[in-house]
Amino acid sequence: MKDVREYLEANKDRFINELVELLRIPSVSADSAYKKDTMAAADAVRNMLEKAGADKTEICPTAGYPVVYGEKIINPSLPTILVYGHYDVQPADPIELWDSPPFEPVIKDGKIYARGAADDKGQMYMHVKALELMVNTNQLPCNVKFIIEGEEEVGSVNLNTFIKENKERLKADVILISDTSMLSMEHPSITTGLKGLSYLEVEVTGPNRDLHSGVYGGAVANPINILSKMIASLTDENNHITIPGFYNNVAEVSSEERAEMAKTPFDLDEYKDHLKINEVHGEKGFSTIERTSIRPTLDVNGIWGGYIGEGAKTVLPSKAHAKISMRLVPNQSSEEITELFKNHFESIAPDSVKVVVKPHHGGEPYVTPIDIPAYQAAAQAIETTFGKASIPVRAGGSIPIVALFEKELGLKSILLGFGLNSDAIHSPNEHYGIFNFLKGIETIPYFFENFSKLKD
Ligand code: BES
Ligand code: MN
Ligand code: MN
Secondary structure (H helix, E strand, O other), X not given: OOOHHHHHHHHHHHHHHHHHHHHOOOOEOOOHHHHHHHHHHHHHHHHHHHHHOOOEEEEEOOOOOOEEEEEEOOOOOOOEEEEEEEOOEOOOOOHHHOOOOOOOOEEEOOEEEOOOOOOOHHHHHHHHHHHHHHHHOOOXXXXXXXXXXXXXXXXOHHHHHHHHHOOOOOOOOEEEEOOOEEOOOOOOEEEEEEOEEEEEEEEEEOOOOOEOOOOOEOOEOOHHHHHHHHHHOOEOOOOOEOOOOOOOOOOOOOHHHHHHHOOOOOOHHHHHHHHOOOOOXXXXXXXXXXXXXXXXEEEEEEEEEOOOOOOOOOOEOOEEEEEEEEEEOOOOOHHHHHHHHHHHHHHOOOOOOEEEEEEEEEEOXXXXXXXXXXXXXXXXXXXXXXXXXXXXXXXXXXXXXXXXHHHXXXXXXXXXXXXXXXXXXXXXXXXXXXHHHHHHHHHHHHHHHHHHHHHO
């Protein structure tokens, strides 16, 4: 590859400005108040792909937000790389904790602050600019297709259907995704796995109406008290999950592999300091890296009920609610785990309450083998642009569509993310380093080149 750095240097200010414009669009897929904006983001992405040199682009309607498709086929006999990303973002709440408005991007200390800066607009846009770079410097070495969806943050339900109905159009040799993070810029890493997900909502009902907590308290089950106890019982003193059968299919990781993982550069004190916690917490017998990568977990994501307004109201509420997620590892099945949870949760409910478990979206875990040419192509690309070898690391996050790509299209995904865990994705003050953004644009063309060569 030639002229990569020169092209970047000459165009980086424009690249950053274009990303800022994209970040101004509040494409929050979860909130229907942003429907127009989310549609507008799809249009903007299509436009950007066209300008970058894609010779076919299309807004593909779905039952939800559209999928943006783009392609540049230079020679059907050459390999094809399918790039996936998402233009939707998480809600910005709690908005009062942002130092600057989430959809008015601010550049500070070399970072762009905005909702979606790292997840995933900033990372997705690196691919659009890498295409522009390769086209304008006459060195696109293979065919490329893009699918940029607008419902990743709400479970990719309609992308599922789109993939099943567009298998011919999506034919490719590998999938390339930047929607994950690296250990650090000093320790570049490639994500080799994603967790699966089982997500449910539970409702506990006691009496048919809110009661006076003095008149009835102590004599009638309080659904919040009960729900708290039920949730507390889901993990034991070793922080092991107590749902019967939960660990049955968990793939054991060999001691050799665990020894290899233990060499991952990771500073526990820095980690604690960054989060302002005195101690970490998790399943006994496993390190922090292992807990977030090879072990399944259970978390309450939200819990509510009763009176939460100003002052004190003495009330024994009729209902209590919680949203609970379980992150899954290879060979656990999201459907099976959801079923196990539901049966168990219903079985531990005392007769004094009624429990309803409502499953939400789910997804299957994924692992990228490191001995395939596509992984080598990514590792070499990192080595070229970072000047050091990359480290394979499994992530704790989920991108449910990745397992589906493998099932429906028979394609492996390369998770070449350039974010950092400290980017505050899904949190207030989300940001993306400009260095990371530019490094991504610089690295992607080398992946294209390496993959095209290795495929021959
Ligand atoms: N990009 C993230 C997933 C991610 C983040 C993977 C960091 C690895 C490292 C993605 O947008 C996301 O947030 N996924 C959701 C799941 C989805 C079904 C809502 C998640 O992991 O919570
Ligand atoms: Mn994402
Ligand atoms: Mn996300």
